[in-house]
Every structure is written in structure tokens, then in C-alpha cells.
Amino acid sequence: MKPCFSIALRRFCSQRTVPQVCVVGAGPAGFYAAMHLSKNLRPVKIDFIEKLPVPFGLIRYGVAPDHPEVKNCINQFTKLANQENISFYGNITLGKDISLDNLRQHYDAVLLTYGAEEDKTLGIPNEDAQNIIAARNFVGWYNGHPRDKDLKVDLSGRTGTIIGQGNVALDVARILMTPIDILKKTDITEFALQAISESKIKELYLIGRRGPLQVAFTIKELREQLKLPNCLTIWRKQDFEGVAEAVVNLQRPRKRLTELMLKSMDNECSQPGSYEKYFRPIFFRSPHKFLVHNDKVSGIELTCNKLFGDNIENQRCITTENKETIDCGLVFRSIGYKSIKADNGLSFGSSGSVVNENGRVLDNKGREFGQLYVAGWLGTGPVGVIIHTMGNAFQVAINICHDLKNCESSKDGFKGLKNSLKNVNSPVVTWQGWEKINRFEIELGKKLGKPREKLTCISKMLEVAGE
């Protein structure tokens, strides 16, 4: 064999043996997994496939606009995306433009991290009345998600109700109760800012099925809510029966959270004065039906609940005969997210996540698919904050590294996948395209005195990316 030919062959071979990994969904789970893979599998080629033309998923569209610090992880993600072995292909939807089989054909490993984008519904009468809004859509609306840009929300009433007591519920409450002068310095969308500046909402209820010891929100979000200027939080004393006594036996996180609620309840009495807005958490109530006037929500009938079970943090609730009615012209439903089945080949468990074992996806007979993985909310269910998603993504990435350690790749990655794309006329947005959108948005924001004004129209995004 001639030396030059042997070198060429070696080069050819070494190129062929680079494992090809495809990550579906460019949110935090995908980025953290890719971060670990890129560091620990050398060499590796990682391609992100993203439905939207822009990256970062819930960091961009979920994190509240008044929490810019939380979005700093974007800097780490951007550093990763600029590596030569990482590519971003936006505006490609799994299940529409490309099938799971296509992906598996062209990649040694496919990691699904497309999250949980749908909201859960209550399944009670009149849920389709006007001004009953999925918190998911409201968040998408103020954060500029293209899907939610045309959301109709009527903020002209005095009272609103949020069903659910997680962090999304508190985000919604805080955005509606924060002074507009603070909001206008954030990257909240201009149309949401305009609507909220005209909001007449003075009173917000926050309804939970269970008690103060079972709330799902975390202490940081509650503390922020309690610190809002001109807003008084009013708890119901009867909801806290026995709570002070239970505090001593709680683990530190739950203990501090509960103590903060108790402290706030004590302060409430010692803080007379006039407030512009009132925040009213209510416990032990389940929505029974919505009341409607002229097709629009006018109130909620609630069922009173009782708790049973020994483990205080995992107590279950049973309904009683008692009812309570709240008059309100606006309702947010914030009882959790669920994932969509992007491809018929995937099996979903009862928790609404893709069935998997340590991130390795299982088929409907409980066998491993092989080379198919899941991380983040799609695999764990929609719970936890970024650090939990990060921990899970690293764990799954460790397993992928293990499985691909001796991988002799014969896959052609995006080069091959490109030819399988169903809609050849739909442009693919690369990282360079995103950077153009990014610069464009920052420029738009500058004119408005904001860090960024997001593009909310996909066709405009594609136009800017393609310039």
C-alpha cells in the first residue's frame, strides 16, 4: 500500500468512526447532555434538531422575564454550540419533517429532549369558556413564543384566579402584580407589556388542592411574591391549623418554606395600610365547575377537600360535600405540563413521560430500543428546576458515553438526514442563522430600552436568519 493512500484511508476511516449523536430539542436538557458528551466522548459529532428556528427551549420561553440571571446558562450553551463538533439545525420538527426511523438510520445515538409543551386540563364543566387560560400559553405569550403570540387575555376585571400552586403559578401571579416600571426593563414582549400596563386585576387567588405543607412552589419564588411592593399577601388562618406544630419535624427545604408562609401570615396583621393589590392563596380546594356568563368565565365552584395519610408531605386529598364559590372574570390553569407523542414509535407511561430505564428508551414491550435515549422533562415528567434537569441530563449522557465507548460508526449524520427532510422548501436555520436573529432582537430591544425584543413570528425569524 502506498503511504499516501494509507494516510488517506486512515483519514477516511477516522472520519467515519466519529460517533454521530442527534439531540432532538435544543433546551436545557439537550444542551447539558451535549456538554457532557462533548467533553467525555472524543471524538463525537453532535447535531441538535429543533422545532423552532431558535434554541434554548424553556430557558428562552419558560424562565420569567424578570429572572434574567437564571438565563445566564445560555452563555455556557452558546460556548458549546460554537464548538466545531456541534451543529444546530432549527425549524425541523420530529414527526412532521422527519421521523424517528429517519433519525435512527443516520445517527449512532438519538437523544430525545423535546420536553413537555402541552398543558394538562382539569376535565370539568365549562372549561372551554372564554378567559380560562392555560398558564403555559400565558407564559408563552409574555415570553414571545410564536405559538402564543395571538393569545386573547382579558385583564379588565378586578379579580383573577390561578389554579395550581407550583412555580409557574407564582410566575403568572408575579408578572401580573409587578409594577410596570420594573417589567418594562425586561425582555417581556411589547404586546404583553402593553396589555399588563392596562390591567385592572387587583386581586389574585391561588388555589391548591392540598395544604400549605404540600405546595409545589419553591421558596425563592414565594419570597419574591411576598416582597412585591404594594401587594399584600393574605392567607386564610384556618388553612394553617396544625401547621406550626408540624414544622419541627420537616426536612430543611420544606421547613424553611413553611416557616416563610407562617411568618408572612403573622406579618400580615402587623402591616396595616393601603395596598394596590392583594394575593390570596387558598388551600384544600378543587375546582368543580366553572361558572359562565355570556360565554365568559364569571366564577369557579370549588369543592372542599380533606387530607388523609401519615406521611405529611405525601398526604392525599378526598373531597367533601362542602362547596365554595369564587367570583372572577379570569382564570389561569396551572396544574402541570405533559409531553406530546412526536412519533408513534414512542411509548408513554402513566406519568406522561417516555418509558425509559436510566434514560434508555423502552418499547411497548419493555425492551430497550437501542441507541435511543431520553432526558429532561420528556423522560422524568415535568418537575424540578434547571439543576434537576441538568443532573438528569448528565446521568443520561454518562449512559450514552458508556454505550458508545467502542462504537464503530458507519452513520452519516446530518449529511444523510438532510435528504430525508420532507419539506424541502422549508429553510433550516443554522447557529449562524440564530446569531443573526439574536443580534436583530437585541437591536430591537435597544430602541425600546429593553435587553431584547423577541421576534414572535416564525416567518420573520426565517427571514432574518436567511439574510
Next chain:
Amino acid sequence: MFRHLLRTIATSKVVSTNGKLLSLGNYRSIVPLSTTRPHLQEDKIKVTFVMPDGRSLEADGKVGDTLLDVVVNNDLDIDGYGACEGTVTCSTCHVVLKQEDYDKLPDDACDEERDMLDLAYGLTDTSRLGCQITLTKDLDGLVVKVPAGTYDARS
């Protein structure tokens, strides 16, 4: 003290015309000239991060820097450390200290830091966020544990 003096002499320094101390080859270490004990500002101490798998990562940290600065400036291999870049809005820089080191820290954790620690994996009574620990001379030889980041805090 003598050792310390030697170290100070050994570190090459330039005093620039505008009265600032410059350490050669390190732009980040520009510090204002202190009239009392300027050499202190340039002091470095040794810090060790013990990883969940038992690996030890050793690094020099400048007095006045935070533990997060040490990780960033030395490019230490700790996955995901410091996601929010020191703004006390995540808990990815969580470390566990020895009781005696914990007691040496001049300030207790504030409410906001504790709020974030409450979300961390493997929370202990001597847990702190690395971004809130400022290095002082008497922390020389500090050993901190980086807890495992497994997904076990879901419930």
C-alpha cells in the same frame, strides 16, 4: 510569615504609573493599590475540590476571589458549575465544607443563598454556594466536596 514574604517576592509584579499593581501575564488580576498591605491582595491560596468520584482538583485562588472564580479562572472540569454565573439564582456551585472551615467564613449564608441551597442535591449543615465564599488568607489549604448531581430530589 517568612514563607509568605518569600512568596510575595517570588511573584513578579509591575507597579504601573497610575498606581495599580499588575501581575505579569494575568490581565484579570489588576487590583487597586491598597495603602496598607498591598501584597495581601496578590496572595494566592490553595483550594482543593473533591469530586463525587473521588478525584481531587487542586487550584490556586486569589484572596478576594470567590470559589466560583477559582473554578472559572482555572477552567476546572466540573460539569455545569456556576450556571447562573454567581447571581445566586441556581445551586449548581453547591459545595460542602468541613465544619471548621464553615465556621471560619465571616458571613452566614443570607436567605437568598439558603433558598437556593434548599434545592441542591446532598444538602448538609455545612453546605454553601461556591459563588458566595470569598477566599481569605486563613482559608489556605481549603478542601471542599462537590456533591453528586444525581436526579434524586424530585419528590
